Amino acid sequence: MSERISEAELVVMEALWSANEPLTAAEVTERIDASREWSDRTVKTMLGRLLAKGVLAHEEDGRRYLYRPAVARERYVAGESRRLVDRLFGGRAAPLVAHLAEGDGLTPDDIAELEALLKELRP
Amino acid sequence: MSERISEAELVVMEALWSANEPLTAAEVTERIDASREWSDRTVKTMLGRLLAKGVLAHEEDGRRYLYRPAVARERYVAGESRRLVDRLFGGRAAPLVAHLAEGDGLTPDDIAELEALLKELRP
DNA sequence: CTCCATCGATTACAGGTGTAGTCGTATATG
DNA sequence: CATATACGACTACACCTGTAATCGATGGAG
Numbered sequence: 001m002s003e004r005i006s007e008a009e010l011v012v013m014e015a016l017w018s019a020n021e022p023l024t025a026a027e028v029t030e031r032i033d034a035s036r037e038w039s040d041r042t043v044k045t046m047l048g049r050l051l052a053k054g055v056l057a058h059e060e061d062g063r064r065y066l067y068r069p070a071v072a073r074e075r076y077v078a079g080e081s082r083r084l085v086d087r088l089f090g091g092r093a094a095p096l097v098a099h100l101a102e103g104d105g106l107t108p109d110d111i112a113e114l115e116a117l118l119k120e121l122r123p
Numbered sequence: 124m125s126e127r128i129s130e131a132e133l134v135v136m137e138a139l140w141s142a143n144e145p146l147t148a149a150e151v152t153e154r155i156d157a158s159r160e161w162s163d164r165t166v167k168t169m170l171g172r173l174l175a176k177g178v179l180a181h182e183e184d185g186r187r188y189l190y191r192p193a194v195a196r197e198r199y200v201a202g203e204s205r206r207l208v209d210r211l212f213g214g215r216a217a218p219l220v221a222h223l224a225e226g227d228g229l230t231p232d233d234i235a236e237l238e239a240l241l242k243e244l245r246p
Numbered sequence: 247c248t249c250c251a252t253c254g255a256t257t258a259c260a261g262g263t264g265t266a267g268t269c270g271t272a273t274a275t276g
Numbered sequence: 277c278a279t280a281t282a283c284g285a286c287t288a289c290a291c292c293t294g295t296a297a298t299c300g301a302t303g304g305a306g
Binding site: 004006007008009038039041042045046049062063 | 292294295296297298301302303
Binding site: 007010074077078080081082084085087088089092093094096097098099100101102106107109110111113114115117118121122 | 130133197200201203204205207208210211212215216217219220221222223224225229230232233234236237238240241244245
């Protein structure tokens with residue numbers, strides 16, 4: 001089910017997650033070109049690998065494919081977050097936040113948002 | 124300065140970070156064997172690569188080396204945390220905490236700790 | 247009907263990673 | 277001193293990743 005997604009592959013996934021409909025390879029490439037300068041070949045390689053990993057699905061549309069995420073972004077992001085917290089903080093989130101805070105990682109907005117969030121979580 | 128540390132390499136770094144003194148390759152291997160089952164060759168390969176990446180330093184002790192971290196764990200952990208937040212949350216920490224909370228990632232202790240932390244950060 | 251553009255599939259290839267094995271040398275053992 | 281051993285350096289090799297190029301089929305242009 002959930003093979004790891006590499007960084008370059010993630011760029012492609014983001015393009016598909018942010019579209020709310022299945023895209024052709026060409027459309028994916030267009031949506032990426034803005035930032036990165038990848039050839040369409042490169043994008044197709046990524047699409048193929050993501051298909052093989054099972055994190056993309058494709059429907060046939062004539063002789064081409066329409067690609068669509070097979071894994072929700074929420075799910076992926078939650079998994080990666082957990083991995084990091086487990087690997088580096090023994091599974092505890094508080095030290096992570098402490099680290100982010102230390103390096104000016106938290107804006108006043110973040111702080112307010114977190115306080116609101118915690119208020120909700122408190123029993 | 125800060126090349127990326129792979130997952131297997133991280134295991135070796137953790138052994139050295141948790142020791143408060145320089146260790147020989149054999150000592151590093153011992154400290155790892157508890158959990159993983161790596162041959163001493165494998166550990167030596169990691170040590171060599173970490174040296175090449177500049178995240179370890181070594182002093183000679185007779186004809187062997189004593190290895191010692193050249194990068195503080197704090198620094199590494201802060202960097203990795205930032206990378207994740209940038210990649211997946213557009214640089215904002217609050218959504219990360221929200222995700223962790225959602226998946227039972229926060230214990231009541233965590234919540235209390237975070238509230239205390241935020242209280243300090245608030246201007 | 248012919249030829250070109252396009253599509254997915256397959257192949258390429260260098261650098262990183264996981265997991266060792268081999269080599270030459272120095273040292274401890276007998 | 278001779279030899280087994282332990283050390284670091286170098287080598288191995290399959291798989292993943294980033295970044296494409298090539299191939300065979302097909303559909304559209306003329």
